Amino acid sequence: MGAIGTLIFGVFLWLTVPWAWKLFQYSPHSNIVVDLDSTSNKIYPLIGPDSRFDVALTVWVRKSNSDTAHPERYLPEWGGGDQANNSDAHHIALYGPTTLADALYLPEEVAVYSDIIFEDFSLASKHREVTVDFKLPLKRLFSDRLININDVRAALSLVPRDPSFLEHVANVTTVLPDGIAMLPNLDPALNVDGRLGEPGSVKRLALERLATSVPLVRFSEEFRDTDNATTVNEEEGEEKDNTLGDMDSAGPKGKLHPFLRTRSHFYLVNETRPLNSDMFKKYVSAMKRDACVHKHFGKRVASRFFCDTSETYRSIGHFGTMFDLDQGDGADTGLAYGPYLGTTPHGHYKNMRLPDDLDAVDVKLTVMLSSYKPWRLALINGLTLDQYPDAHLHNATEVELQASEDAWRMMLAPVEGTKAWTRFVLATIHFMGLGLLVIYWYTRQTTTGISQTGTMISVMGTVLVSVTEFVWEDESVWYFVVFSGLLGSGVALLQIRAVQPFTIAKEGSKWTIRRWRWTHRERATRRLDPSWLYALGVFLVTFSVFLICGKYELMLKSPSIDPAADPTPRPLHYAITVYAAAESTAMILQAIVNARSGTFAGSYALGAACQAGIMLIELVYQTPAVGQRFDTDGLALRHAIEMVIAFFVTYQAATLPRVEQVIPDEEE
Numbered sequence: 250m251g252a253i254g255t256l257i258f259g260v261f262l263w264l265t266v267p268w269a270w271k272l273f274q275y276s277p278h279s280n281i282v283v284d285l286d287s288t289s290n291k292i293y294p295l296i297g298p299d300s301r302f303d304v305a306l307t308v309w310v311r312k313s314n315s316d317t318a319h320p321e322r323y324l325p326e327w328g329g330g331d332q333a334n335n336s337d338a339h340h341i342a343l344y345g346p347t348t349l350a351d352a353l354y355l356p357e358e359v360a361v362y363s364d365i366i367f368e369d370f371s372l373a374s375k376h377r378e379v380t381v382d383f384k385l386p387l388k389r390l391f392s393d394r395l396i397n398i399n400d401v402r403a404a405l406s407l408v409p410r411d412p413s414f415l416e417h418v419a420n421v422t423t424v425l426p427d428g429i430a431m432l433p434n435l436d437p438a439l440n441v442d443g444r445l446g447e448p449g450s451v452k453r454l455a456l457e458r459l460a461t462s463v464p465l466v467r468f469s470e471e472f473r474d475t476d477n478a479t480t481v482n483e484e485e486g487e488e489k490d491n492t493l494g495d496m497d498s499a500g501p502k503g504k505l506h507p508f509l510r511t512r513s514h515f516y517l518v519n520e521t522r523p524l525n526s527d528m529f530k531k532y533v534s535a536m537k538r539d540a541c542v543h544k545h546f547g548k549r550v551a552s553r554f555f556c557d558t559s560e561t562y563r564s565i566g567h568f569g570t571m572f573d574l575d576q577g578d579g580a581d582t583g584l585a586y587g588p589y590l591g592t593t594p595h596g597h598y599k600n601m602r603l604p605d606d607l608d609a610v611d612v613k614l615t616v617m618l619s620s621y622k623p624w625r626l627a628l629i630n631g632l633t634l635d636q637y638p639d640a641h642l643h644n645a646t647e648v649e650l651q652a653s654e655d656a657w658r659m660m661l662a663p664v665e666g667t668k669a670w671t672r673f674v675l676a677t678i679h680f681m682g683l684g685l686l687v688i689y690w691y692t693r694q695t696t697t698g699i700s701q702t703g704t705m706i707s708v709m710g711t712v713l714v715s716v717t718e719f720v721w722e723d724e725s726v727w728y729f730v731v732f733s734g735l736l737g738s739g740v741a742l743l744q745i746r747a748v749q750p751f752t753i754a755k756e757g758s759k760w761t762i763r764r765w766r767w768t769h770r771e772r773a774t775r776r777l778d779p780s781w782l783y784a785l786g787v788f789l790v791t792f793s794v795f796l797i798c799g800k801y802e803l804m805l806k807s808p809s810i811d812p813a814a815d816p817t818p819r820p821l822h823y824a825i826t827v828y829a830a831a832e833s834t835a836m837i838l839q840a841i842v843n844a845r846s847g848t849f850a851g852s853y854a855l856g857a858a859c860q861a862g863i864m865l866i867e868l869v870y871q872t873p874a875v876g877q878r879f880d881t882d883g884l885a886l887r888h889a890i891e892m893v894i895a896f897f898v899t900y901q902a903a904t905l906p907r908v909e910q911v912i913p914d915e916e917e
Contacts, residue, residue, distance in 0.1 A: 275624040276520070277563040281528040292526040295414050295459075295572055295585040296372065302409040304367035306381065306616055307436040309358045309462075311400040313388040317357045322350040323393070329353065337550050344543055345554035348395060352552065355430055356400075361385060363436035365408070367618060372519040372588070378617040385612045390466070390507050391605050398464035403616065404434035405515045405590070406460035408444060414585050418455045419575035424536040424568065426551040434460035458570040461590040465510045465614075467600065508600040509612065516619040518562055518589040518626060526584050532568045562589050562626060593629070675866065682859030689853050690743035697770040698850030698908035701748045702784045703838030710831025711741040717824035777845040779838055787837055792830035798887040799826060806871050808883035829887070836894050843901045854902035861899040864892045 276282065283289050296302060314323035321327055332338055332353050341352035362383035370377070390396055409415045425431070434457055435445055446452030541556040542549050560569075567586040574583040604610060621629070693699075751764045767775065779787075797803070799822075839851040869875055871884050 275627045277623065277627075278524070278566045281525045281532075282522045283525050285523060287523075290526040291523040292529050292571070292584040292586055293414075293523050294521045294567075295418075295455075295587050296407065296409060296521075298372060298521045300409060300413060301369050301371055302407050302413075303365045304370050304618060305406040305408055305435065305439055306362065306364060306366045307360050307404045307406070307434065307439070308362040308381075308383055308465075308614065309402050309404060309432070310361050310386060311389050311397070312357045312359060314393050316388070319354075322354070323348065337552075340543070340545070340548065340550045341552045341554055344545065344550075345552065347397070347554055351397075352554070355432065358432070360436040360438065362614075363439050365439075366616060369410070370407075370618070372517070372521065372620050374620055376617060376619040378615060380613055380615045382611065382613055384609045385509070385603075386609045387603060387605070387607060390603060396466070396507065398466045398468075399432065399462075401465040401509065402432075402462045403465055403513050403614065404460055404462035405513075405616070405618065406434050406456060407517075407588070407590075408456065409459075414572070414574055415452065415455060417574045417576055418451055418572045418585075420573035421451065421454045421458060422533060422571040422573070423458060424533055424540045424565075424570075425556070426537065426541055429541055429551055429553055429556075431457075431553055431556075432462070433457065434462055455572060459587055459590075461515065461592070463510075463513050463515075463592050465513070467508050467510065468505045469508050469600070506605075507603050509603055511601050511613065512615045512617075514593050514617045514619070516591055516593060516621050516626070518567075518591075519620050519622050520567065520589070524567070524586065529568065529571065529584070529586065532566075533571055536565070536568055562591060562623070565589070675863070678859050678862055682856050682863070685853045685856035685859065687740055687743065689856060690740060690747055693743075693747040695768065695771060695908075696748050697768070697774050698842065698846055698848045699748065699774065700778050700835070700838040700842040700851065701775065702778050702781060703835035703842075703851075704744050704748045706784060706788060706831050706838070707835035708741040708744050710828040710835075713831075714824045714828035715741075717821050774842065774846065777842050779841055784834065784838055788830060788834040791833050791837075792827060794890065795826050795830050795833075795887050798885060798890075803886040804883050805886055805889050806884040829891070833891060833894055836898055840894075840898055840901060843898075843905055847905060848908045849902050849905040850908045851898075852902075854907065857895070857899045857902040861895045864895050868892065 283291055314320055317323075322330070327350065329335060329338065329349055335353065338349060338352040341347065342349045345352060362381055364381070366379045366381065367377050385401065389400055435453070437445075437448055439445060440447075445456055540551075541553060542551050543555040567589055569589075570587045572585040572587065574585055576583060601612065750767060751762055836851075843849050843851070867888075868884070
């Protein structure tokens, strides 16, 4: 590649390797991490690297107001009873927002599902998932006017196995202000063997802090059209920020209707290093002063409604809970911190529309749990936060769901059985071919054996689709320059530089454009190159065939799932077809030159093999032996034609000698 290529490669390593190493060492709270041999006071993890624990799931459903022990509290005229003069409660009800009854008392809930869903889990465990079934009563969601997203919630709890520090917990300190009661996570009915401790015990309080919950209800506007058919707002994929929904109110699209999430993804952070206990206590005290507090004109009111449920690992870390340990036998009291439990946007799932004409509905809820190192969590939140696959409408197609699932799996979930190494090999083959193509055209010193006509047709197709994508796609200029420019148009610029008879050179202090004379071998190649009229005919035939294949959706093998409607704008659709036809035409013209000259050029043989290899793998997925185990997109006639061309070029690469780059002077 020469000095310039070596310099570029060196700059690439200088930019990427330190960044990757820094990311690998990332820890937002490393300032309080201490070494094991340090003399400072230490606080250790309650769940360490060798700890084993079970994972419990409880699905809580709030009772309907009429089924509670005090239904009168939810009447419009109820003024608070004995707490009528409680100004804090009125403040909470106003700014919560919530009802006065909920500001004063915890809602009454019933567990519709509770069980141990994962056994023998550890911080080193891979991602696990399970689907649970339960019957969801609907009275609360349709008989009461004001409902909350937490009226149906999934609570995940970690239950350490013996031996563990849990048996030695003597006190629990949290960042929650004193007097705030939170919704429970553990179902008392799960305590069949006494592992969960008695209600009100320190052990039960500790387990409640080794848990988190997520709301399963969301609201969407829907209306009835002229045919009396229910239509859901197309913006339903954007979750409502309101935690309280008024079922009698009507928005611009229509009345609110409750939907149910059918998937939840939890994760815990694998951090087990000892921390400085003195600094840890200071962090806890500082957070406790402002946690769950609403400030208004100098008034400070604490309530569970003001707790920030979106606290990230970077902002709160492990400071949410501190455990005092009593080792017994006169030993000094120690300290421990709990793992950080969080949630991420889910993979594909349908928001289940809850029927308003039934008393209960059967629900299948998929729950997933992952363990992430701090650096991997930072990578997920830093690089893919705006790329999380969205939830879908209840009537989404299987193709939309599968695409969302694939994107989510690639970003978040190292699931057993998803063949991470297989995906890595396939991605390597794909990007290796692209990288080899860039290197090939960057290092060209002669056009001997290269179809200049085919190369220019390929350049025009690439430029057309790049410009069209820039105009019709909602992308920024930065995205266009970096991705479309470097990966797409960058290859085109290298091709133009290689096949055009001019060069830009610096002579003294000036840059000049200088022509050069074709060598004898290059002129011989030009005589073998098909004429522009011939090339135009090949392009028109190829474009017509591809256009017909796309218009009438001609398939050699039908997809296993119904395809979604193509959202591509018509101009961009035509540009993509022109690009595909231009690329195929360029390969055909290059194959003709290869056959006439008896040499192989146009790409590296390994690059041609990579392209054919990817297509061969796609072809294998269409066979009954492999395809019946996966959802496939089918085999389009246009793609089959492209495969035949790629396989023929690969055959030429294997049987024809390559063109020598360095030409001896005596031949010229």
